[in-house]
Amino acid sequence: MVDPVQSDIHGDLPAAATKQGMVDRKELSAFAFQRTRMPIVVSDARQPDFPIVLANDAFLHLTGYTAEEVLGRNCRFLQGEATSKTAIAQIRAAVAQESETTIEILNYKKDGTPFWNQLHISPIVDEQGELAYYFASQIDMTEYRRVQTLEEAEHRLLLEVDHRTKNVLAIVDSIVRLSKSDNAASYAASVQQRVQALSRTHMLLAEHGWQEVELADIIRAQVQIFNSGGIEIEGPRVMISAPSAQPIGLALHELAANAAVHGSLSQRKGSLRISWIQTGSGLTLTWEERNGPPPKQELGGGFGKVLLAAVVEKQLGGKISRDWREHGLSLVIELPSLDRVGHRLQERP
Template sequence: MSTRRKLASVIDDQDALAGFSRVRVSMILTDPRAEDNPIVYVNSAFERTTGYARSAVIGRNCRFLQGEETDKRDVDRLRNAVEADRDVTVDIINYRADGTPFLNRLIIAPISDADGQVIYFLGIQKEIYDSEREEDAADTLVLNVRARVQEDLGLVIDSLGDHDVETQIDQEAITRRLECLQLVYESMMLSDNQARTDRGIDLGSLISRVATGVAHEEGRSGIRYVQQIEPVVVNVDAAVRVSILVSEVLSNAFSHAFERMEEGFVELRMSKLAAGGLRITVTDDGVGLPRNVPFPNPDTAGGRLIGLLTDGLEATITPVRGAAGTVVMIDVPFGITET
């Protein structure tokens, strides 16, 4: 079994987080176990940089970005690195959807599960301008972003269980969690103290954005959503873990609480406790948790991820089965707050 570094060891690298908001750092994920190593995820920066819509690239090999001026030696370096399951950095000529070329600093890195099996390749891309060709700063930025995403994604991958050629990971599940991570990174770097303070991260602002995104993507007509979130300043490690945890629990409520129901209600509350730490509650008036199913359910990817995040925060999670619906209460200890 491989040992992953603690999230805080890379989260504290603010240069990596800044890279998502200061510059256009594109992120892609490919699946080497599928035929022709197709793209399974791209972020919005990729769409902006290349001009290709996400729907136009999912399922294709990255070679469509190559063109007449692309150096075959660069292509060979990329292919050889993928075949050998190793990192590689290449400055390569790629082409936008409108046919214009651009110089792309591309880092390819394997993403392994807990058993060391490579199940994805992460691509971090940044357009390089003439003034940046010889600058170490641009290369350092992309490397830092790679490390940041590689570690966070590793946590998510570990929660998805055993992986083999016959059992492919749910790409939709990976995409949703990557979108949450992207939102976390961007929120952390908002200017004018909207998401950061001199003492740490304003988790209230961050959770508001993450939760609103989940409600928009997972909600439907007839399901009302409200949130009441107090400002709570926490350390960076906790900000990432709590954000993903809230995303998982809230998504679970929207996805499973209202089966065969036309209307419903979901509420998110987060408040700072008098003794320190914070309490998060997700309430719904849906069908309720089945009596014979634990929460979080270790037999599901979402349940395992909730368990990993809860353990990492040394938090407690308590589901309450009401006459109608469910209340999930999460208490996170005072150690996550900044002093």
């Protein structure tokens, strides 16, 4: 019977011609294996530790090794310090089960350069159905992963910018709605001052990579523009997360502006002490004005008080307690959970 595969190629050629054709096919197969652009190796499954017996030019070019350095070795020489133990275990299991597998694994070239390898392993059996070799192809996924990572980072950045923009615009919207004045110029000035306060905290966050910023730095940014000599700031190191930093900064601006216009910072000998402590899982901030005039107005005639309440109570879920003393305002802001305003409170070194 004529082999149907051979018949397709040779028809009814003589046996000698058919034999020559088989030789040619083997040579062509070897040539194709060697010249294919996909890196390929073949390991002998009948020898201990499955040594490599064939490696094409593409594999040598990818890894930087010579044929002499590759042949006779197990493929694990491509593994390195950061190669995933889980990926190695998956490969080991596939080999033990004599099954195919495809996995991305971090490998290393001869010069130590890491690369992401999409490795495909497939068993090859002989005529008796016994495992004889393992075929392994490699695809360098490093550039693809780099582009994918950049795209994912860009996507996350756009989402973060969108979130931050919405957060800032919500605060600006509150400023515009809650700032009131019968005089257009006065109204414009009050809005501008509050937006500038927002900007000061915004700059702090930008300097710290939009991760978190110290509470003490937020306080200084908002109060020291009015008076730096008579202000005392004291408390443990508290890191405030980005979403909460701007509303806290705006609240402190309202208090500082009121103190500068109506309170202790409006007096030459006036002083201000701002302190905070941890209270359970939350934070308590105390604002104490001293040597100020007798209280006449509370937070700029009322709308400052409304804005402060909106920021502290509605946005941050906190509570405000006021005590109008003869020589200045004593105010306590209680924030119920550090998770709402930050995530770390540390003692100062």
